[in-house]
Amino acid sequence: MKQHEKHSFFNDVYAVVRCIPHGRVSTYGAIAHYLGLRSGARMVGWALNHAAALPDIPAHRVVNRRGELTGKRYFGSPDRMAELLRQEGIQVENDRVQNFDIVFWDPSQELSL
DNA sequence: TTCCTGACTTCGC
DNA sequence: AGCGAAGCCAGGA
Numbered sequence: 001m002k003q004h005e006k007h008s009f010f011n012d013v014y015a016v017v018r019c020i021p022h023g024r025v026s027t028y029g030a031i032a033h034y035l036g037l038r039s040g041a042r043m044v045g046w047a048l049n050h051a052a053a054l055p056d057i058p059a060h061r062v063v064n065r066r067g068e069l070t071g072k073r074y075f076g077s078p079d080r081m082a083e084l085l086r087q088e089g090i091q092v093e094n095d096r097v098q099n100f101d102i103v104f105w106d107p108s109q110e111l112s113l
Numbered sequence: 114t115t116c117c118t119g120a121c122t123t124c125g126c
Numbered sequence: 127a128g129c130g131a132a133g134c135c136a137g138g139a
Contacts, residue, residue, distance in 0.1 A: 028121055043135060045120035052120090064121060071120035 009035070013047040014054070016107050020061045023088040024105035025097055027065045034107040049074060060084040067100030 012035050020026050028041035028048075037043065044062070051057040052074055060081045064070045072081040072095060082092040091098035 032121085038134075040135065041121035042119060043121090046136070048120060059120080062120075069120090074120060 010047050024103050025061045026105045029065050030106050067097035069095045
């Protein structure tokens with residue numbers, strides 16, 4: 001993959017994450033699938049890791065397919081990610097998003113481009 | 114160059 | 127239901 005394409009992939013991930021509505025969450029796999037990657041879920045997390053430095057990327061709204069806060073250890077404080085979600089009205093219990101099927105936001109279903 | 118690792122997902126037992 | 131292994135792609139050593 002060329003440098004320009006990688007840059008574009010990063011931008012796409014950031015754009016989708018920025019579109020996640022307040023109080024909703026999405027998953028790595030859903031974003032990867034929306035971007036056309038077969039199993040690029042790990043790449044989404046990898047891109048988000050680099051996006052952690054950017055303040056306007058709500059990376060805390062991206063969890064794994066079971067609603068688990070797998071990326072919490074990259075938010076500085078261990079409970080930072082859970083607190084950010086709770087501030088948006090999302091119930092978090094034992095590092096898991098409650099009512100995940102309700103707050104789940106699928107870009108390929110709700111984001112029409 | 115090869116080998117290992119990872120904010121994941123899916124399949125099999 | 128829960129756990130382990132494989133598949134996946136990109137970067138770093």
